[in-house]
Amino acid sequence: MIDPGPPGTFRLAPSILAADFGELAARVHEIDAETDWLHVDVMDGHFVPNVSIGPPVVRSLRPYSTRFFDCHLMMTEPGRYLEAFKKAGADGCTVHVEVGGTKSLIEDARALGLRVGLAANPDTPFQQVAPFLGDIDLLLLMTVFPGFGGQTFMGDVMSKVVSARREVDQQRLALDIEVDGGIDVSTAPVAVGAGANVLVAGSAIFGASEPLEAAHSLREAARS
Ligand code: DX5
Numbered sequence: 001m002i003d004p005g006p007p008g009t010f011r012l013a014p015s016i017l018a019a020d021f022g023e024l025a026a027r028v029h030e031i032d033a034e035t036d037w038l039h040v041d042v043m044d045g046h047f048v049p050n051v052s053i054g055p056p057v058v059r060s061l062r063p064y065s066t067r068f069f070d071c072h073l074m075m076t077e078p079g080r081y082l083e084a085f086k087k088a089g090a091d092g093c094t095v096h097v098e099v100g101g102t103k104s105l106i107e108d109a110r111a112l113g114l115r116v117g118l119a120a121n122p123d124t125p126f127q128q129v130a131p132f133l134g135d136i137d138l139l140l141l142m143t144v145f146p147g148f149g150g151q152t153f154m155g156d157v158m159s160k161v162v163s164a165r166r167e168v169d170q171q172r173l174a175l176d177i178e179v180d181g182g183i184d185v186s187t188a189p190v191a192v193g194a195g196a197n198v199l200v201a202g203s204a205i206f207g208a209s210e211p212l213e214a215a216h217s218l219r220e221a222a223r224s
């Protein structure tokens with residue numbers, strides 16, 4: 001597995017969902033200098049009302065990037081595909097707490113040597129993920145309802161980020177807190193200020209005229 005970096009340090013995770021899939025390797029290469037993790041949004045058309053990509057695209061992209069592949073599985077049955085993602089070159093897989101079976105999904109991902117993430121939708125209470133904090137490497141708190149890029153940041157999720165950061169710090173957990181959805185130069189500092197240390201951004205980067213510069217501006221804004 002590619003090293004995800006020290007828990008708690010800042011990471012920028014561009015989401016390839018917003019990239020031109022017809023030139024995916026080139027678009028990913030173009031922003032590599034500002035990429036810490038590559039966020040791979042997988043949608044099954046069932047857990048979310050959209051279909052995106054799966055293991056074949058991860059396998060095709062793997063040789064073109066040395067970055068940590070942070071795979072966000074927006075799938076009703078992620079357990080059926082963890083091994084395929086691992087074999088395709090995924091470094092981390094994040095499953096949604098809303099699909100249930102969280103304990104065994106975490107165990108299955110761990111057994112495959114994957115870095116393990118747990119995601120919560122904006123309307124899922126922190127109490128639903130809190131029992132698993134000690135068993136995961138990444139907590140993904142969605143600031144949009146999953147399914148599409150380019151949506152508006154939901155600021156009321158920040159109270160959940162604050163609660164998560166308090167728990168992680170109090171329990172001294174080696175856990176990254178990732179925020180995903182509507183991150184741009186104005187919302188990046190808000191998310192980091194609330195306690196997130198990994199930011200996903202799709203349209204703010206790949207939708208920009210100069211994606212590399214846009215990614216750099218996001219990184220600067222996050223520190224402001
Ligand atoms: C939404 C995905 C997000 C999305 C982020 O279901 O999980 O990762 O692609 O896109 P932006 O940054 O455009 O909101």
Ligand code: ZN
Pocket residue numbers: 015039040041072180200
């Ligand atoms: Zn995502």
